[in-house]
Amino acid sequence: MTQAAISIRNVTKRYASAGRGDPGKLALDDISFDVPQGGIFGLLGPNGAGKSTLINILAGLVGKSSGAVSIWGFDIDNDRRNAKRAIGIVPQEIVFDPFFTPYEVLENQAGFYAVPKDDRRSHDLLSAVHLSDKANAYARTLSGGMKRRLLIAKAMVHSPPVLVLDEPTAGVDVDLRRQLWELVMRLNEEGVTIVLTTHYLEEAEQLCERIAIINHGRLIADTTTRDLIAMAREKIIELALDRPIATAPSHPAFQNSVMVDERTVAITYDKDRMTAGEVMNIVQSTGPAILDVTTREADLEDVFVQLTRPTGQ
Numbered sequence: 001m002t003q004a005a006i007s008i009r010n011v012t013k014r015y016a017s018a019g020r021g022d023p024g025k026l027a028l029d030d031i032s033f034d035v036p037q038g039g040i041f042g043l044l045g046p047n048g049a050g051k052s053t054l055i056n057i058l059a060g061l062v063g064k065s066s067g068a069v070s071i072w073g074f075d076i077d078n079d080r081r082n083a084k085r086a087i088g089i090v091p092q093e094i095v096f097d098p099f100f101t102p103y104e105v106l107e108n109q110a111g112f113y114a115v116p117k118d119d120r121r122s123h124d125l126l127s128a129v130h131l132s133d134k135a136n137a138y139a140r141t142l143s144g145g146m147k148r149r150l151l152i153a154k155a156m157v158h159s160p161p162v163l164v165l166d167e168p169t170a171g172v173d174v175d176l177r178r179q180l181w182e183l184v185m186r187l188n189e190e191g192v193t194i195v196l197t198t199h200y201l202e203e204a205e206q207l208c209e210r211i212a213i214i215n216h217g218r219l220i221a222d223t224t225t226r227d228l229i230a231m232a233r234e235k236i237i238e239l240a241l242d243r244p245i246a247t248a249p250s251h252p253a254f255q256n257s258v259m260v261d262e263r264t265v266a267i268t269y270d271k272d273r274m275t276a277g278e279v280m281n282i283v284q285s286t287g288p289a290i291l292d293v294t295t296r297e298a299d300l301e302d303v304f305v306q307l308t309r310p311t312g313q
């Protein structure tokens, strides 16, 4: 099997205690998953789930409490230098010295990574993010969208095989979001493994081949986007019947069939495999007539809500 781009094994992070009696926030609780090479991987989770903590661990900014992480096969504890060189991180916050030009920002970063002068590609990177005409403008004069693109170029100066983007499109308008998506897809086509965190399910659905979902520091999903969406293909139909029935009607094509009360049944089915009419015919063939129908379409949002719902609801 090909080695993972990022391998996360039993990673736990407990932040330092704020004082006596405070055990410290458990931000990551025994997380394990792999980011395969070559794809676009989505890391999803509600606010405070632990995504930034995980990214900061990858970036070497936060130390984990236990577990193991390797990036492109390099262990972040035993081979920190190579692990760091294998990853580029685009932070959520835009931070530049306003008096440097985009070209200088990239050259400084290349210097930081000790990229030899002959191997630097600041102009190519500026061109890739459509900022060639701003190469010599002060960073403070760039628009928000230009700054985000510059951050991506900055994360790529040492040509890492893995690029992590932390909420790249939070708060950006639709046009810019599309531009950023195109850039991310192009980098991926050129062979860069991409990891992105996002709150936008639509974004994850369109861009990512695999999705991991973290909630309250725990991994609650790690699967292909296709499989997650397959969960969203379920449709629920609730039928009010003209007489009480003892047990919910069953059928091989029903994914679930439960009594809501003695005269109401809720049936979950795959809308790609059957229609509401067929479901109703099956139920009626068991005896009762249908008085009323309510249907509910599930989508990725539902799957997300379902997975991130506090237990017991």
Ligand SMILES: Nc1ncnc2c1ncn2[C@@H]1O[C@H](COP(=O)(O)OP(=O)(O)OP(=O)(O)O)[C@@H](O)[C@H]1O
Pocket: 015, 016, 025, 026, 027, 045, 046, 047, 048, 049, 050, 051, 052, 053, 054
């Ligand atoms: N330095 C810290 N000290 C103590 N607790 C922290 C620290 N940083 C984060 N936390 C807590 O750890 C939990 C996870 O936070 P984290 O920032 O990783 O979440 P997130 O998924 O990135 O959220 P968001 O989407 O809002 O960025 C939160 O409860 C947060 O309050």
